[in-house]
Amino acid sequence: MPTVMHTLDLLSQVLFVALMAMFLYVLYKRFVRMLSQDRIQGNYAKVVRCTWEEKGLSIGIESEGPVQCSVSWIEGSTKVSSPGGRHEQDIPVGENCPDEVTFTFENQVIRRKL
Numbered sequence: 001m002p003t004v005m006h007t008l009d010l011l012s013q014v015l016f017v018a019l020m021a022m023f024l025y026v027l028y029k030r031f032v033r034m035l036s037q038d039r040i041q042g043n044y045a046k047v048v049r050c051t052w053e054e055k056g057l058s059i060g061i062e063s064e065g066p067v068q069c070s071v072s073w074i075e076g077s078t079k080v081s082s083p084g085g086r087h088e089q090d091i092p093v094g095e096n097c098p099d100e101v102t103f104t105f106e107n108q109v110i111r112r113k114l
Contacts (some may be wrong), residue, residue, distance in 0.1 A: 043067065047103050048086070050112040056092040057101065063087075069105050073098035 045067045049060030061069065061082045069080045071091060075098065078091055103110040 042107055044108060045069070045082070045103075045105055047110050047112060049088070050101055050103075050114070052097045052114050053090070055090055056094075057098070058088070058090050059101075059103075060086065060088045061103075067105055069103050072102045072104065073100065 043063060043065045045061055045063035047059065048062045049058065051058050057071075057073075059071065059080070061067070061080065063082055063084055065084050067082050067084075069082070071078050071080055073093060075094060075096070080087075080089055080091075097114055099114065101112050101114065103112070
């Protein structure tokens with residue numbers, strides 16, 4: 001009879017520890033959600049077009065709000081401002097097509113190969 005009581009006692013302790021672990025996990029997830037509520041936001045722009053044409057580099061930027069961007073390539077760079085929505089612009093870069101164009105926003109960097 002003592003082995004049955006010992007087994008039941010051990011089983012109840014294991015179940016208690018499992019229940020406490022689940023309870024702590026739920027509390028931890030709620031705590032993290034409470035801390036990050038309304039804080040994770042950002043205005044991220046998208047480069048919707050980056051092509052080489054006869055007149056130079058043709059870019060298209062789409063964003064929810066106004067953004068400023070630095071467009072750079074091997075031979076130079078320029079600043080672009082977008083008021084929000086979809087903004088398209090042609091940039092004269094010379095006669096040679098650059099291999100890669102880098103768009104540097106305040107919170108992200110996007111690289112495009114041509």
